[in-house]
Amino acid sequence: MNIPKDLKYTKDHEWIRKEEDLIYVGITEYAQNSMGDVVFIELPEVGDTVVKGDAFGVVESVKAVSDIYAPLSGTVKKINEKILDYPEKVNKDPYGSWMMAIESSDLSQWDILLDAEAYEKLCEEED
């Protein structure tokens, strides 16, 4: 399974990347794999505030619905319009399919995210 070393992760199978001042969030290879073909994605609007641990969006396959949870608190700065129209991108390239970018209001939350190694262990346990 592909778990890039340079990303951070959550136990809810989201990946997080810091780029300049923004935090990009998507779902992992493991998540898209267990979902199956993604057919619909619902995301917040730019300007919304999200709270760590709360659901900010929804990913749907034909027979499953999964909430996506905010890894950090902050304000939504960008959303990825492209994956709304082409949700299958999430299956093909999960780490290239960021969903939203937030400006974090509390960067101290960054430190409690999982690193690749810890996340890999978690996936193994869940299997």
Place this chain on the structure above:
Amino acid sequence: MNRKLIFEKSIKGRKGYALPECDVPAQAIEDIIPKEYIRIEEPELPEVGEVDTVRHFTLLSGLNYGVDNGLYPLGSCTMKYNPKINEDVSRLDGFTGVHPDLPDSAVQGCLELLYKMDLFLSEITGMERISLQPAAGAHGELAGLMMMKAFHQYHGEGHRNKIIVPDSAHGTNPASAAMVGYEVIEVKTDSRGNVDLSELKKMMSGGIAGIMLTNPSTLGLFEENICEITDIIHKAGGLVYYDGANLNAIMGITRPGDMGFDIVHLNLHKTFSTPHGGGGPGSGPVGVKKDLVPFLPVPLIQYKDGQYIRDYDRPLSIGRVRSYFGNFSVIVKAYAYILTMGAEGLRHASETAVLNANYLMHKLKKNYELPYDRTCMHEFVLSGRHQKDIGITVLDIAKRMMDYGIHPPTVYFPLKVKEAMMFEPTETESLETIDEAAEILMRIAAEAEENPELLKEAPHRTPVARLDEVRAVREPVLKWHAKNKEK
């Protein structure tokens, strides 16, 4: 296979009906209806003859598989045989031709039937009174939860807004709870498939409205601690709701009322043999213990001075959950079934349903993982985990069963069992049919190892092959477009 839609068989000017000539003096429409109300563009309904219509729908019926075609072991759906005499009696003119707003004196037969059905079902479940108004199981749940909420409100406990459902519950349970504004809390089941009592105790607080349980559970297991559970909930001031989806296991053996349940819904289209109709109509009567009777939907049918009457004078009632009195024709069929079976017949049905399930489970556990190795009730859950390890999903197994001419079990439910397959053979299946099904499933288990592609590409012998459900969602085509006709 190229099947035309009925619209594609339309020939301009063709007719499949005849009405007598309009024999009253006709007025010009525009003299009686203002012009702005008149339709200009006609609806694109088909123009076909009677023969075309009969052939079209007869062809469609042949693409279906029903209980009359063979084994239909869908877990939690109780696909038992639907007796033909029940169809006949439900279609008597004296039932189908009755307008629901006729006065009580003109519908004594209908009211008597509804009243007696209340008595029968109350006896079978151990409840005080039953309303036959709900149209389906989920509708019964909704009515039941409305009564639960009304009961708490009446007793000044309107703050109770949390309802507990086990992780193995039907989706309708949490969905119905949400429709009455309840917050759903999930309680886990333990390794024996029972509700985790210690976790349940921790959940008790002043905010608990009640718990919804299916017993036997959707794992096909009898909840061994049922009396402790009802006790815990009652002590916390909550009510206990019985989802009757699995009543077919216990008729005449034990009753929800005696287990401590306060509210019960039944599915006449499961336990009481009325056909599922390709998805409905069902019937979901809801019954209650004495303290909750005032909250039942109106009207309640009563027997007074030698007459059956519709009683609307019930100030604490939740009101209505639909128009009229229920899916009456469905209730007629269930009534006929109960009379045909009698008390001993119903008990015998449950006993046989449980025996059939245990027998099939026993046969299949060598080839498929059995996550809860206990005596099951009328259904049991297997896991296709071992098959998954070699790349075969439960869906593949289900599709392959179709090639052998039997209907698959319920798959991927309950959610808490991975690669779940839930079998409910019902009492109306014979030993030979069950043996044959067991053989087929053993053969499929062997095929999974020897020729996995056979399963992955299944079904091979059905009117269509496996359908692209992803495309159905990504590019939804939800109706036929008239413009297609021009092409």
Place this chain on the structure above:
Amino acid sequence: MNRYISNTEEQRERMLKEIGFDSPDMLFKDIPEDIRLNRSLMLPGPLTEMELSCHMKRLAGKNIESGGYSCFLGAGAYDHYIPSVIAHILNRSEFYTSYTPYQPEISQGTLQAIFEFQTMICELTGMDVANASVYDGATAMAEAANMACKITRKEKVVVMRTVNPQYRKTLKAYAGFKGYEILEADYQEGTTNLSDLESLLSAETAAVIVQNPNFFGSLEEVAKIADLKAKYQVLLIICVDPVSLGLFKTPEEQGADIVVGEGQALGNPMSFGGPYLGFFAAKDKYLRQMPGRIVGQTVDRNGEPGFTLTMQTREQHIRREKAASNICSNQALNALAATVYLTLMGKQGLREAAYQSLQKAHYGYNKLIETDCFRPGFTKPFFKEFTVRSEIPLDRLNHDLLKEGIIGGYALEKDYPELKGFWLVAVTEKRTKGEIDELAEKVVEIR
């Protein structure tokens, strides 16, 4: 031994032995002793088929059924013509003994029929998408109100008092327990009082519900109601009589966002109130908030066309407490009856049924007024149902008519205390001139 249970005593013993049990009681060993019934249920029976048949015929014989009468009673359930073909199709057991089409490869018959049903409902109403049915007209309306509150995130719904009282009662139960508010707009001369309606609207209103033709049979000024939509940002829910759509403008043209209605009149007998079917259609953009099952067309792995249930993530078995509705079983077989009905009647037949109902109702209205036993009730344009004000007490009138083989109209006072003496009369295409003339004659005799 019961004839629906095949296994013989010998087979049962063989099966018990195979699973290692000595007696059938062992099957129930997980059931605690103190909750066992340990007695027989107190139920009548068992009856043989012959005995049952006699008993059921006796019960049915205690009812007055419309076949031997001329029926002028409507108020939500109508005596329209039902072609014989429908019962024959519904009697095909591949249709009626199958389950919900969750396994599409062996359910193409049901699925295609639902797809055709959805198309027909869209054609009739002018809407973009329709579902596979809900329980009845009343629950269709309640579901529509739920959906409108979800879409708009607002918690007030205004319903006209001219909407079927049973539907309003259902709506109030659904809304009350869910936690949103229902306000009722009064009527004037048989249709909605627009200024009263507007006084109830605010920025918090999610939707306005109007029935057209309304419970009194009168045509509502829907265009004027629709004009209020933009100002208050509300959705318009229109409840329609599907037969009327053979003749009348579609609710879509009148500004509907959601269209609901009772489909009984489409080939389903009155059956003492059920089973009927609710139909439910909406604009495309609300598809994801719609309740109930929806069938879509797709292709199989060989590229051949086929049908399947789709957009299922809206539904309870997947989304659980966040589902659009709790509905699972619907009224599939009744929707099939409606599909066969609309197929047979087709474009011309539905129009003719509507046309004849309209003409005969107007003839009946004039006839009754000519008797001098009635004054006009409401005088707004109407379709197949109308009101007259009776000089004769309605209980007596209906009672005496019944003795003459006529099922009289509906006393509106039951639901509207202010409408004393108002008689709601329904005339469908099934009524003949002779029957209508006889009604008028008998009324004069009864007076």
